Amino acid sequence: MKTECSRRSERAARKDPIPPPPGGILWSLVGDIRMVLTLPAALTMQVAHPAVGAGVDDHSVFRTDPWGRGERSLASLQLWVYGGEEAVEEGRRLRRLHRTIQGTDAHGRTYHALSPAFYSWVHATGYPVFRYAQRYLGRPFTEAQERQLYAEWLQVGRILGIHDRDMPQTIEEFWPYYRTVLDEELEQGAVVRELLFPERPMPAPDRGPRPLLLLLRLTWPWLYPRFARLRRFLTIGLMPPEARRALGLEWTAAQERTLRRCGRVVRVAVPMLPERLRYMPIARRARRAARRARQRYGM
Numbered sequence: 001m002k003t004e005c006s007r008r009s010e011r012a013a014r015k016d017p018i019p020p021p022p023g024g025i026l027w028s029l030v031g032d033i034r035m036v037l038t039l040p041a042a043l044t045m046q047v048a049h050p051a052v053g054a055g056v057d058d059h060s061v062f063r064t065d066p067w068g069r070g071e072r073s074l075a076s077l078q079l080w081v082y083g084g085e086e087a088v089e090e091g092r093r094l095r096r097l098h099r100t101i102q103g104t105d106a107h108g109r110t111y112h113a114l115s116p117a118f119y120s121w122v123h124a125t126g127y128p129v130f131r132y133a134q135r136y137l138g139r140p141f142t143e144a145q146e147r148q149l150y151a152e153w154l155q156v157g158r159i160l161g162i163h164d165r166d167m168p169q170t171i172e173e174f175w176p177y178y179r180t181v182l183d184e185e186l187e188q189g190a191v192v193r194e195l196l197f198p199e200r201p202m203p204a205p206d207r208g209p210r211p212l213l214l215l216l217r218l219t220w221p222w223l224y225p226r227f228a229r230l231r232r233f234l235t236i237g238l239m240p241p242e243a244r245r246a247l248g249l250e251w252t253a254a255q256e257r258t259l260r261r262c263g264r265v266v267r268v269a270v271p272m273l274p275e276r277l278r279y280m281p282i283a284r285r286a287r288r289a290a291r292r293a294r295q296r297y298g299m
Helices: 004-013 025-029 035-047 050-059 066-082 085-098 116-124 126-137 143-159 171-184 190-196 210-237 241-247 253-272 281-297
Strands: 102-104 110-112
Touching: 025 066, 025 143, 035 050, 035 066, 035 126, 035 190, 035 210, 035 241, 050 102, 050 110, 050 116, 050 190, 066 085, 066 143, 066 281, 085 143, 116 126, 116 143, 116 171, 126 143, 126 253, 143 171, 171 241, 190 210, 210 253
Parallel strands: none
Antiparallel strands: 102 110
């Protein structure tokens, strides 16, 4: 039976991109349930780019099937890190899915979802959001950990089919690129406003145990406004301040104090949970398999 090490060597020989390694920063970070809290901030930064926002506006089902889209996006993200050989195929599947996504943005400019500048920006948003949110939801990264996180995020970019020439290869190269996109490209477009200040409610959740779904349907008219406020609070609060400023989003000192208090609770409570509750299913299975492999081969 092949070990993960031998499989990774074979992928390298075939020149397939290699997912981030077991035991790395993303291995611990991406499957943790706290990750769910950070995704809306990254998504909002992505669609703030006019081309990405137009693609989502024209082609996404985020209005008609928000829960399904969220579930599929979360599963895809998990596969990039924990999928092993499936990670490469997931990256290929996403590129096939995006081949036909093209059109004209709000400024009359043509876009294609796989244009390197646009596709790379969607990937790039993960790094600053992970880095910033960690200050509230976990222990802040050291400089060495930030560099390791960025190196692993580059590996994820390769899984997605992004060429190295289209990704800043070091942190020193990343920050000028990031600031340029914030200053010259991002705007509070229609999709950003719809995500943060929706005029119509989302449908009630449609996934989960039937008794829970029934309860949610009955209480959703009361729950939804509170859910929307919480989502907006976390989206803006866990977004890096420079991105907030680029989008003209208000964030008060009182909100910052509330976020810090919430972060302290999450930071203490989540690590105390058993792994079956702390990690999402794909991550949990991959972590269990990695432990078994280490025990079997004495690694």
